[in-house]
Amino acid sequence: MAFVITSPCEQEKAGECVEVCPVDCIEEGKDMFYIDPDICIDCGACEAVCPVEAIFMEEEVPDKEHEYIALNRKFFEEE
Template sequence: MSFVITAPCIDEKAAECVEVCPVDCIAEGKDQFFIDPDICIDCGACQAVCPVEAIYHEEELQEEDMVFLEKARKFYQT
């Protein structure tokens, strides 16, 4: 399981999450940041500092936000 960055991050990209991630699993994409679901250690540090409350645990995602988990997976496949 991992954390997922959702819609409020689009075009915001505040980057506090990148600074606190202990395993460097957050990268900047074209319009938002992404968390690598294969590297995330599920610590929650990123969620605690997100100023736009865009980060949710994978198990807490609403149905309409599942697309952001898929976007993250695709981002890290390339």
């Protein structure tokens, strides 16, 4: 389980979430930010500060955003 960043981040992308993450697992990609699911401790701090509600617990990601679960994981696999 982990938190997942979804499509609304693509327009906002100001990085507020990065500043509050206690384990430093949010990184900036080309179009948006991503959460490393292997490091996230599910604290919810990032979700609380995201101004566009782009961040969800994995099991609460809306159906139309489901591809982002794999996209967050993939970003860190390719590093």
